Amino acid sequence: MEIKLPAYFKYTVILLGLFLLLYFMQTFKSILIPLSFAGLFALLLLPMSVRLERHMPRAVAIVLSLVLVILVLALMVYFFSIQIGSFSAELNDISAKLSILISKIQMFLQDKFGIKPTNRSEFLEKALGNISQTGTAFLGSTISLTTGALTVVTLIPIYVFCMLYYRDHLRQFVFQFIPVAKRDTIIVTIDNIQQVVQSYISGLVIVIVIVAILNSIGLFIMGIEYAIFFGAFASVLTVIPYIGIMLGAALPALYVLVNTGSVTTMLIVVAIFAFVQFLEGNFITPNIVGSKVSINPFAAIIALIVGGEVWGAAGMILSIPLIAILKVLLDQYTPLKPIAFLLGDIHREPRELKLIKKLRRQRKA
Structure with missing residues (x-):
């Protein structure tokens, strides 16, 4: 005998599940964040690795792909570090010029509207803060964050290597939960998602x-x-x-x-x-x-906020790719396609919406 659960009970279970999921993501973020980055890099490197595997062993192909990407990222980090360093050296000069600019604005407001200027130094200190100190603190926190993240960064290449090297084994692991009759459909779905x-x-x-x-x-x-x-x-x-x-x-x-x-x-x-x-x-x-995985601005902003709350800066970086992956997964499962539609961007009006508007115009006429 099938037991029918009331709708409010199902929604309560769904909300509880979401709460537990967020709690799990926050509790184990030190493990999940590098795994998420590794998964994205593995997807990016997979086509390159597959092409190289035609001419060399899989392990060598994966290592060459990783080395190429690491070199590109290292050059980018080196370039930006030089730019940020030279930019921070001008913060004192920028602070002085900003003080002069604010003084001119205050004089203009006083001459045109009779607004009395406030103390310029107090204004800078309270409203804008000391730019040089802020820049120094920002660089210091960045260096501290980078130092703390070095261990995570060293783990990501290892994770990427394992994901690419054991990708066939991981696929077979997924098949252990799926009946044999449905595996062909699942293979096509996984390939499409990938x-x-x-x-x-x-x-x-x-x-x-x-x-x-x-x-x-x-x-x-x-x-x-x-x-x-x-x-x-x-x-x-x-x-x-x-x-x-x-x-x-x-x-x-x-x-x-x-x-x-x-x-x-x-x-x-x-x-x-x-x-x-x-x-x-x-x-x-x-x-x-x-347009297959385009995300509408509202969903993207919500994803950024949630990602920042759950995983901080790393969550904001991962939020857009992860919500795009989520949309792809939802598109492949018919009962959840309405949620995928909600996350997607608007490229054209659905036929149903056009029909409703046409009927409304006919009624008004």
Whole structure:
């Protein structure tokens, strides 16, 4: 005899399960974070490793793929460390120029609107803080965080190697839970998920590189210092829909305003980032990443907030790829397709919605 459970009991169990999942993720984040990064890198390196395995043993192919990626990442970290170091050296000069700019703004407000200026030093200390001290503290915390994460970083290549080397064994492990009659369907589903996720992650990396180049070119034409640093920094933030462009443009715009005092130049910088963001959202991302796993801005922002609360900065980095993987998984399971639809972006109106609008217009007529 089948026992039917009330709906409120099912929803209570679902909420309890989500709570336990978040608790589990927070409790074991020291294990899950490097495993998550390793899984993403393994998906990225899988096509390269498979091609190399045609000419050499699997272990050698995986090691060569890892070495190539590590060298590229090391060069990127070295370049950004030099840029950040030289940028932090100018913080004292920027602080002095910012003080002068604020003084001019206060004088303008007093002349035009009669607003009495506050003490400039107190304003800087309380409202903006000491920029040099903030920059020093930021660099110190970054170095401390990097030192603490070295052990995690050393584990990730080991995890990636094991995932790629034992991928057939892991697939057979999954098959142990599936009846023989359904394994062919599961194989096709797993292959589809793997291909879509690989194309999404690799496409996302390509989009970030293209946006970084376009941002840097625009700033370089304007003759702005640290054009490559600002351009690359803003390109990483483009994974945050709508908000990312504002955050990415804020730092170079403020830097230009403080150094030149020209509002027009600052607005041109913002316009450059806005134009690149327009190209990215309407042409670059749709053609490279495609629309199969596109996430709508609201879902992406929620994922970033939840990822930051659960896993901190690492969670914010992982949130977009993980929610994209979740959408792919939900798309493959029919009962959960409505949730995947909710997470997805709007590219065209569904036929049902068009029909409803047509009926409404007919009724009004």
